[in-house]
Structures are given as C-alpha cells and as structure tokens.
Amino acid sequence: MKYPGGKIIENTAKIINTSYKNRGSNLENDINISNKYYIDHKIAFIYKKPTPIKINKVDYPTKQNKIGKIVITEAYFESPSTTDYNGIYKGKYIDFEAKETNNKTSFPLENIHKHQVDHLKNITSCGGIGFVIVRFHQLRITYLLLAEDLLSFIESEKRSSIPLTYFEKKAYSIEEKYLPRLDYLKIIDQLLEVA
Amino acid sequence: MKYPGGKIIENTAKIINTSYKNRGSNLENDINISNKYYIDHKIAFIYKKPTPIKINKVDYPTKQNKIGKIVITEAYFESPSTTDYNGIYKGKYIDFEAKETNNKTSFPLENIHKHQVDHLKNITSCGGIGFVIVRFHQLRITYLLLAEDLLSFIESEKRSSIPLTYFEKKAYSIEEKYLPRLDYLKIIDQLLEVA
Numbered sequence: 001m002k003y004p005g006g007k008i009i010e011n012t013a014k015i016i017n018t019s020y021k022n023r024g025s026n027l028e029n030d031i032n033i034s035n036k037y038y039i040d041h042k043i044a045f046i047y048k049k050p051t052p053i054k055i056n057k058v059d060y061p062t063k064q065n066k067i068g069k070i071v072i073t074e075a076y077f078e079s080p081s082t083t084d085y086n087g088i089y090k091g092k093y094i095d096f097e098a099k100e101t102n103n104k105t106s107f108p109l110e111n112i113h114k115h116q117v118d119h120l121k122n123i124t125s126c127g128g129i130g131f132v133i134v135r136f137h138q139l140r141i142t143y144l145l146l147a148e149d150l151l152s153f154i155e156s157e158k159r160s161s162i163p164l165t166y167f168e169k170k171a172y173s174i175e176e177k178y179l180p181r182l183d184y185l186k187i188i189d190q191l192l193e194v195a
Numbered sequence: 196m197k198y199p200g201g202k203i204i205e206n207t208a209k210i211i212n213t214s215y216k217n218r219g220s221n222l223e224n225d226i227n228i229s230n231k232y233y234i235d236h237k238i239a240f241i242y243k244k245p246t247p248i249k250i251n252k253v254d255y256p257t258k259q260n261k262i263g264k265i266v267i268t269e270a271y272f273e274s275p276s277t278t279d280y281n282g283i284y285k286g287k288y289i290d291f292e293a294k295e296t297n298n299k300t301s302f303p304l305e306n307i308h309k310h311q312v313d314h315l316k317n318i319t320s321c322g323g324i325g326f327v328i329v330r331f332h333q334l335r336i337t338y339l340l341l342a343e344d345l346l347s348f349i350e351s352e353k354r355s356s357i358p359l360t361y362f363e364k365k366a367y368s369i370e371e372k373y374l375p376r377l378d379y380l381k382i383i384d385q386l387l388e389v390a
Binding site for chain 1: 234270282284285
C-alpha cells in the first residue's frame with residue numbers, strides 16, 4: 001500500500017491496519033499473535049504498547065452527539081518515547097522494538113530513533129533483556145539482535161546502516177513456524193541457559 | 196471538573212488533562228513526575244502506557260488538508276487490557292495500576308477491572324512485582340498494596356470494596372515528599388531486602 005508523503009503515512013497505515021483486527025501478515029502481526037500464544041499458555045506476558053496519540057478535540061455525549069460515548073474529533077500521532085513491546089518472561093524484564101526492511105544487504109539505522117536506542121541502553125544497564133527484531137523482508141529472514149550488539153555497532157561504527165553480515169555474525173535468526181508464529185523466546189531461552 | 200455522563204467522562208477528562216502537560220495535582224501526575232525523577236537519575240525505567248485508542252477515520256495530507264500531517268478525525272477510547280504502568284527496577288519487572296478514591300472508609304473494587312486483576316496475577320506468578328497504588332484523596336494517604344494481597348482479598352472475600360482497615364493492615368503507606376514526589380520504590384526496596 002502506498003500513500004503520498006512517505007514514511008510516516010506508511011507507518012500510520014500499518015497502525016490503522018492492525019487496529020482493524022490485524023489484517024495482513026507483517027512482522028508486527030506475527031509478533032502480536034506470537035505474544036498472544038505466549039499469554040494464552042502463560043509462558044510470557046509481553047504486550048505491544050498502544051500508539052501515543054495527542055488529543056486536541058473531543059465531543060462529549062449531548063443531545064447532538066447521540067452515540068452515547070466520547071468521540072475524539074481531532075488528534076495526532078505522537079512518536080513513542082520508548083520501544084513498542086515490553087513485558088516479563090521467566091522473571092526477566094523483556095523490552096524490544098520490531099522493524100522490517102526491504103533492503104537486502106543492510107538495515108538502515110534511521111529506522112530506530114535515538115531515544116529508543118537510549119531506552120534499550122538503560123534497560124540493559126538495569127538488568128533487563130533488550131533487543132531489536134529485524135525482518136529482512138526480501139530475504140525472508142527475521143533476526144533478533146541483542147541491545148548490547150546494537151549499541152556496540154552504533155558506538156563503534158559511524159555507518160548509517162548495519163550490514164547484513166553483522167546480523168549473520170552477531171544476531172540470532174528466529175524460526176518461523178505454525179505456533180507460535182515467531183518463537184523469539186526460544187532465543188532468549190538459549191541466552192539464559194548460557195548466562 | 197464535572198461533565199454529564201459520569202465515570203467514563205471523568206476518566207477521559209483526566210486523560211485529556213494529563214496530555215496537556217500534566218496540569219493539576221492528581222495521583223497520576225504525582226506518579227508521572229516521580230517516574231521522570233527515577234528515569235532522569237537512572238534509578239528505574241517505569242513508564243505509563245499510552246491510552247489505547249481505536250481510530251476510525253483519518254485525513255491524509257492533501258491540497259485540502261494543509262497541515263502536512265495525518266489528522267485523526269474520528270476515534271474512540273478503548274479500555275486498556277493491562278495495567279497503566281510497567282517497567283524495570285533493579286533488574287525486576289514492575290507492573291502496577293494507580294487509582295484514587297474519594298471514599299473515606301473503603302476502596303471500591305469496581306475501580307479495577309477483572310482483566311487488570313488477572314494481569315497482576317499473571318505477572319506475579321511469572322516472578323514480577325505487581326501492585327496497586329491507591330490514594331484515599333480525602334484522607335491524604337497513598338497506599339501501595341501488593342498484588343498478592345489484592346488477590347487474596349478478592350479471592351477470599353465476597354465484598355465489593357476493600358475496607359481501609361485492610362490497607363492499614365496489609366498495605367504500605369507511601370511517603371509524599373519533594374523529590375521524588377511519591378517515592379513508591381522505597382517500599383519495593385524494603386520488600387526486596389526482606390526477600
């Protein structure tokens with residue numbers, strides 16, 4: 001789907017799309033249904049945070065507004081101050097951001113905001129497990145890259161994108177299967193065993 | 196502030212109010228500025244989740260819409276599926292709901308939704324620290340009641356409100372001071388020391 005104006009609009013289209021019962025089959029949807037599987041089986045309790053919205057105008061129920069509930073009539077998308085997902089697994093605090101790219105050779109860092117990187121750094125220094133899930137759409141590979149490795153790349157390299165080879169070397173590819181669709185906690189299990 | 200229609204509207208008024216730079220001095224505001232203090236001092240990373248909103252209609256930037264960004268023109272408040280706050284402190288997953296009451300003798304349980312109670316139960320069983328912060332507005336006392344004690348009351352008693360005496364017996368009163376305004380992590384410190 002394409003709309004005039006580029007990135008923000010595509011992003012919003014996705015937001016609107018997923019609020020309409022998660023149609024489509026994107027990364028966000030895969031993660032949401034995996035999280036639902038984890039929650040239903042009481043394995044982990046990880047949720048997507050709602051998109052922050054700045055409300056400017058509302059209509060309260062009156063004789064004119066007969067819907068009987070408040071209608072927001074003017075509001076704007078705000079950029080999130082943290083990552084999209086957080087929760088708990090095996091007593092550990094889990095926090096991550098999920099991104100897709102159509103790029104075949106690298107992941108452009110402009111996809112992740114500086115405050116999100118800072119947030120992942122804070123989480124890690126506080127003892128939480130922070131990471132990014134990056135899907136290379138064209139390659140049909142989804143990686144889990146730990147915050148430590150993301151940060152170490154950003155702090156040591158001056159490049160504006162992370163090459164695929166860095167993912168191949170440092171990240172963990174996430175198996176896609178029937179249930180849960182994207183079993184990213186299996187990677188966390190392996191990491192916890194080693195720790 | 197009073198609007199026709201009762202609870203939902205009061206709740207929304209608060210949401211709108213806090214989105215306008217946290218005017219007023221309610222419990223939510225006290226918690227938000229305490230969390231900001233914790234974040235600024237890298238003590239804990241606990242955030243309020245945005246209010247979930249169902250978007251029905253948007254205006255994309257066109258020749259008519261000259262604002263240059265997407266305007267949400269019809270949307271509705273949705274009820275949150277989890278609690279309002281979560282994050283990490285000393286490596287521990289923290290999760291809580293905050294509520295105020297004008298009642299002087301008890302806290303009406305209708306203030307907390309069943310799915311929020313279930314969520315706190317899940318969190319606790321997974322090794323997280325779950326609780327509710329309840330302010331008795333008229334008494335000028337703010338309590339932290341652990342999820343375990345909330346659950347044990349709900350599961351053993353058939354009452355529709357928790358008497359103040361239960362808070363006096365089981366909950367921890369939170370000191371109000373200059374910085375941080377509501378130092379609820381001090382209670383968590385005491386609990387972690389004992390554990």
